[in-house]
Amino acid sequence: MSATSELGRRQLLRHIGTALAAGTVTGIVPAAAQGTTPSASPEPRASFGPLKRVRAGDLEVAYAEAGPADGKPVLLLHGWPYDIHSYVDVAPVLAGAGYRVLIPYLRGYGATRFLTDATPRNGQQAALAHDAVAFLDALKIERTLVAGCDWGARTACILAALWPARCKGLVSVSGYLIGSQQANAMPLPPKAELQWWYQFYFATERGREGYARYTRDFARLIWELASPQWRFDDATFARSALAFDNPDHVAVSIHNYRWRLGLAQGEARFDETERKLAAFPTIAIPTITLEGDANGAPHPEPAAYARKFSGRYEHRTITGGIGHNLPQEAPRAFAQAVVDVDGF
Template sequence: MDAIRQGTVKANGLDFGYLEAGPDDGPLALCLHGFPDSAHTWRHLLPELAAAGYRAVAPFSRGYAPTGVPEDGAYQAGALAADANALHDAFGGGPDAVIIGHDWGAFATYGASAHAPGRWRKAVAMSVPPLGALMGAFFTYEQLKRSFYIFVFQTPVAEMVLNRAFVESLWRDWSPGHDAAEDVEHVMACLSLPENRAAAIGYYRTMLDSSRHVARYAAEQAAAATPGERPVLYLHGGADGCLDAAAADPAAVLAHLPAGSRAEIVDGAGHFLQLDHPAEVNRLILDWLAD
């Protein structure tokens, strides 16, 4: 099994810290994390991708240490998509590259693959369905209760709320039964400084306030809301405590994805399904990439 290495690379004007496994000359597999998480969320998948011949890379997202905090304060989906496409260049990716994203990484995956389909052969998105499917389910009473944290993050007390106990509680609620001690340690290391915590909250403030959007990411932002061209494997945990599986009905999801896409519910898995059921999720991803 390939060892996981660490490194730093400059892309889209930021210094990105990353984890990596596999040969330098293999096709790029870019793995993008969400909230409250880190690149370590891919610790089970990276070695499997490496064994399949990929150069598997998991960057820490913008604002999450050791990656830098962007000076322009851009945290919209379009900025994340632009980061992904810039990282494709930084790692010498070709048209055989694949992109895999969880949570906010899923938003980046939709935007990057739709905006620059020539860079990506296939895509995998997890735990956040495409925007068209998501909007149909987000405003139910039950889902609004689950999404309370988004609204808390719009308030002046958000930075005080985002502490270890809060992060531990989100992991406990979102992936019931998963021992998240290691993951919480990684998250708190990424958010140890006030500017890092402000960055993580900034994703959600930008989510509900388009006046925070940075104009230079407008094309990627628009692309993130379109089906795009590259086929997508969408995976969602059946026991997801963040976004109920009812919001990820495969038929509804596929209506907003390109032809040739697939959508599956992973029974018993929570929001962090790549950690809850790693063997099953790894198999689904590797089979999809090999098909």
């Protein structure tokens, strides 16, 4: 174990002791020591403090920040249909361990806004990755730990693959998620296709109108299907659902899924990035992948992507009925993975 890793662990333990005394968190334990019962959501935790904003690339990005300004940066990226509150219980633990935690709203979510009406409301994977790089540039962050779930995990993987000098370590829920239109053109077995029902729904104008009209109902259904044992309450969902009121949320979401199937065009400025991603580059930086034992969303098996990580690598399956939104359902295990990969 490096001296830096040992220091981080000592800081983490001090934070846990303080938090336990205050009754605010239950602390971090190794993944193997997680509870064996489904994660129940207690009274909704406090949200983040006032958001910060920065102009970055095509966007004015709204983001939450926690921890010391001179701490080692950690970029946490959320997915669809979730928001920054996926990390509401992860952030204070990492901040207490001395990390500078940065959690931006993706394009089409929360208070993040496009700078001009002329910018396409593009949801392709390369666009989100360039957003993340622009965000780091705007904050003058040269190197960061990067972690994510769902769309955020895909973006984190892209950063690690194509901008490895910017990434100290990677934590990715559901593993290697880089895709391509060419690969997505190949049909899957029927049971696998069934899991993507909403992607095919979004391919139609009926689906676009349906998502626009019933955004919150749709998102809640996805939460329930993707995390069948997560007992979140109405207030927990409502806190995140505010992010879907963004005026560009529907357009970005629909474009993301249509682009995957080749039914919508991407932007020419991202063609070179997509060409590189279509080769499915390996990831050489230290990585921990995570999977919940009750993930109801489409996801690959760990054995299918292990060889895509050529550096120091570890996979952890988090037990106890943990579903797709792993950072929010098992925040201690997620935070532990960030600390551990920092010490690799």
